[in-house]
Amino acid sequence: MDTESLLEELGLSKTEAKVYLCLLGEAPLPAATIADRTGTSRSSVYLVLHSLVDKGLIDAGAGYSSRYHAAPPDRALAALLERERQELENRKQQVEQVLPDLSKLFEQSTGADGELVEILRTPSLVGQRFDRLQSEARESIDVVVRGPLQVGGSNEAELGALRRGVRARAIYDNAILADPVVAKNLPSWTSGGEQARVYPGALPMKFALFDAHTVVMPLVAPGVTGVVAIIVRNHELAAALEFLFDTLWSASEPLKQA
Numbered sequence: 001m002d003t004e005s006l007l008e009e010l011g012l013s014k015t016e017a018k019v020y021l022c023l024l025g026e027a028p029l030p031a032a033t034i035a036d037r038t039g040t041s042r043s044s045v046y047l048v049l050h051s052l053v054d055k056g057l058i059d060a061g062a063g064y065s066s067r068y069h070a071a072p073p074d075r076a077l078a079a080l081l082e083r084e085r086q087e088l089e090n091r092k093q094q095v096e097q098v099l100p101d102l103s104k105l106f107e108q109s110t111g112a113d114g115e116l117v118e119i120l121r122t123p124s125l126v127g128q129r130f131d132r133l134q135s136e137a138r139e140s141i142d143v144v145v146r147g148p149l150q151v152g153g154s155n156e157a158e159l160g161a162l163r164r165g166v167r168a169r170a171i172y173d174n175a176i177l178a179d180p181v182v183a184k185n186l187p188s189w190t191s192g193g194e195q196a197r198v199y200p201g202a203l204p205m206k207f208a209l210f211d212a213h214t215v216v217m218p219l220v221a222p223g224v225t226g227v228v229a230i231i232v233r234n235h236e237l238a239a240a241l242e243f244l245f246d247t248l249w250s251a252s253e254p255l256k257q258a
Helices: 003-008 012-027 029-036 042-054 073-108 123-136 156-163 180-191 235-250
Strands: 058-060 067-070 115-121 140-145 167-173 195-199 205-211 214-219 228-233
Touching: 003 012, 003 073, 003 205, 012 029, 012 042, 012 058, 012 067, 029 042, 115 214, 123 156, 123 205, 123 228, 140 228, 140 235, 156 167, 156 180, 180 195, 205 235, 214 235
Parallel strands: 140 167, 167 195
Antiparallel strands: 058 067, 115 228, 140 205, 205 214, 214 228
16 A cells, blocks of 8 residues: 555545645645645645645745744644544543433333333344343343354453443253363353253253343244244343243252252
8 A cells, every 4th residue: 555545544544645745755845836746726825735734744934925833743643543533532431421311212112011022033033132141231241051052252242241240140941061062161151150950850941031021032943944042122021031040050059050
């Protein structure tokens, strides 16, 4: 990538980059000469020059016929980086200001009755939505795990939630502990903070509960191949499944004892 393109990557327009490079290579020049050397119209060259002065890349003398010269590259590039840093900080503050209102609108969009149902039909989509719900969890993640395992991998989303202080509990049945994915990753999940227990018998169903209001549940659909799962946002259903989870949790043994 050439120098002009690099300057554009740093936030200059093509014309601004040309003008700055022109002034770097020559003694101070008047605006008319700069326009001729860079192929810029004289009607717009002053706008470009004023923009570069504001950005700290060039300096100008006083008066209408003043001459312009380039600022030293170390000072000029430092000014560009500081400008980008300040703009990023401003955007961050704007995001923080608007986020509560946007979050409120999102919560309202799930339905005035608090219910929203999604149907997921492919393993990749189930995995994506499961990771997203873990990443969005604020307080708790409760999962009942039995075979067949549909979402594999190291589950970095759960580890990230644990680092944020989210409580994560998982109930496994004995059979799923032999699954290669579970056997490989369970030590890192528990060392990361997951509370794990093993149910002594066959688990009646599997589901995941997020923040006690959102449920993900795989379903067996006659005549449908592949994975089918539903996401339900409903406090009454979540409360019922939370009661079931706590009952299964009480009947299970801590992982080390099992």
